[in-house]
Amino acid sequence: MPSRKIIIDQDALGPASTNLQAIAMLLNAPDVEALGICVPTGDHWRDLQVRHALRLLEIMERTEIPVLPGALAPLVHTPRDHALWEKQHGRLIYNGAWDLTRPGRTIDPHAAPDLPEGNPTTAPADEHAANFIIRQARAHPGEISLWCAGPLTNIALAVRLEPRLPELIRELHFMGGSFHPKTDSAEFKHTPRREFNLRFDPEASRIVLRSTWKKITCSPIDISQHVRSTPEQFATIARAGTPLASYLDRFGQRGRPLWDEIAAASWIDPSVVTHAENAFIDVNLDRGASYGDTLSWTPGLQPNLGEQLARIEFQLDVPQFSNLFTSLLSR
Secondary structure (H helix, E strand, O other): OOOEEEEEEOOOOOOOHHHHOOOOOOOHHOEEEEEEEEEEOOOOHHHHHHHHHHHHHHHHOOOOOOOEEEOOOOOOHHHHHHHHHHHHHOOOOOOHHHOOOOOOOOOOEEEEEEEOOOOOOOOOOOOOOHHHHHHHHHHOOOEEEEEEEOHHHHHHHHHHHHHOOOHHHEEEEEEOOOOOOOOOOOOOOOOOOOOHHHEEEEEEHHHOOOOOOOEEEOOOOOHOOOEEHHHHHHHHOOOOHHHHHHHHHHOOOOOOOOOOHHHHHHHOHHEEEEEEEEEEEEOOOOOOOOOOEEEEEOOOOOOOOOOOEEEEEEEEEEHHHHHHHHHHHOO
């Protein structure tokens, strides 16, 4: 069986974290050929995240995979715009790279502090992520899955540069969006349609979600709200004794939602998803209280303004997922 080709587009905040653990799962999955890792600003600034991704590849001895710096900022949305929006409509729980109240955040997008896991000795590729995506899609038409778990800025840029990109890509599989999560989390309890990846760059999300991909799979907040990492999972991984296992034993975050890991697992093995629904999806661009919120329609009720049909994952076989999570990260 030929390997499944994938381009990973991820805001690779580290060390470990949902972002890098998902990358490691994809790289360790059997019969998967990772063509590259594209990094936009999202959870943190692009340049810092690029360094975390490079260091992960060094630890995993996978430095043949290029890391491509992508968008440094959203297409339109700015920190100043966001600050004004919060004054008018209320504070958000999480603002990613712009959340200066969190440890390690800075207004300098090019800051290069020492990394807890050690600084990388390798360098990123000298090519923009959007150009890389286009080049690979042209070289492998119909073969590449775009797997995305951060803001969609890189993908939007690639679509604008090469409008035929959706025809050249096999599928778009992304972690993002929020529909009706059953949770008491302050982030979603009163704003169930607001999710960071789509909201950080709403205009990019609109471009991507209105593009005519052959297949769209959405792994939203809903499927991950009651699935958290456990000490037992990390103890199992640690027993493998690999460099990756030691890294995760030291830096892995226990008790955290496994947002991106679930999206990785559902691409690797779709049978981990026990319930999914089809709906047309989009992002709200009205500059009011719902700016950046996820929109969805039952098929037949959509306004037909360019929104596309997506398969939305809602329920998970948790034991099957846990086994996949620990086995892939133990390699």
